[in-house]
Amino acid sequence: MAVTVGSGHSEESDLISSKQASIKRVYNNNVVLAIEADSTEVVLLGKGIGFQRRPGETVDITLADQRFVAEGLYRAPQLAGLLSDAPSDHIALAQTITELGHAALGLEPRQSLMIPVLDHLTFAVHRAREGTLIDFPLRWEVAQLYPAEAALGRQVLILVNERLGVRLQDDEWVAFALHFVNQQWTKGDFSKTVAMTETISRVFLRLAQRWGRPIDENASSATRFVTHLRYVFARAASDKQLKTSRLDVLSAVQQAYPEAAEAAVDIAELIGTAINRVITTDEISYLALHTTRLYAELDESH
Incomplete structure (x- = not known):
């Protein structure tokens, strides 16, 4: 499975007209920065695509294995720099990890x-080889809140160590897991x-403080609540946001x-503060349904 990159074109005529691009910069034999007919900057990755090429020359886009466009925090020159600096085995492994995300979590590759x-x-491989350690403060939260992504993150950690012959930090799986979460819910803004x-971790702490009892985060109602919070x-x-009920x-x-109602309002304020939004009454109402279930279960267990 190949990673889908760029915006693409659905019409055959658009595909035909976009086959040629003008080279803006050659980074190495395998990476060039080019400009398409519609002035879109693209990064073309392919074996030998930049060999003995010069700026201003025309390149056939179909010769590239992959085509990248600016997205999120990555502008075209940054993309080109990253791809030209990364070893080929890192690029191949990143694609494999992306495919694992598709297979295990249904993420678009x-x-x-x-x-x-x-x-x-x-960066993680560089740190490992330099012996540089960093802190992963969200280790517990990720394991509790995102078990599927955490499991895949641990699988990726083992894969990287085996494929590249390195020993990443034991907690490096946390960062990989968060990349999978990021792809599902926030579309690029890590x-x-x-x-x-x-914030979700603070929600459970706040509920425990309000109600004087800890919430069993492994209970099915808590798991559904976390899923709802992510939505x-x-x-x-x-x-x-929901606002039509x-x-x-x-x-x-x-x-x-x-x-439970007061807790829902409190949670909405936590979420709103975290992302600088005002949470609607409809969203608070559905939060209240979940806090009601959690509160009722606490009452039943005591």
Whole structure:
């Protein structure tokens, strides 16, 4: 399976007209920065594609194994620099990791996952060979909140060590797991993934403080709650919050379980502060349904 990169064209005529690009810079024999007819800067990766080529010459895009365009934090020159500096076995392994994400988690095998993984992989290997250690403060949170991504992160850690003959830090799986989470929920902004993870962890601490009892995060209701919180973050971060319901769920919860309703409002404020958004009443209502279930289960267990 090849990683899908660039925006692509659906019409055959567009494909034909976009086969040629003008070389802007040759980074090495395998990486060139080029400009297509519509002025789009692209990075072309392919064996020998830059061999004895010069700026201003025309290159056939179909000769490239992969075509990359600017996306997220990565501008075209940064992409070209990353791909030209990365060893070929790192690039191949980053693609394999991307394919694992597709197989295990259903992630689309796209540039938006491959490039950050490659960037992190190259830096992690460099740190390992230099003997530089860093802290992974979200280790517990990632393991508890994202078990599927955590399991895949550990699998990737073993794969990297075996393929590249290195010994990454034991906790390096945390970073790989967060890349998988990032791809699913925040579409490229890694800082939002970190904020989401930290905030969800604070949610459980806040609930335990409010209700005077810890929440069993392994319970099925807690797992569903975490999944819902992730959806809330994704919707709020992309300005697609729920706001069309005619049911006054929050009022009903306030009457039956005021402690759960107050907790939902508190959680909404935590989330809103983390991503600089105001959480809608509809979102708070659905949060209240989950906090009600959690609160009721606490009552039943004591």
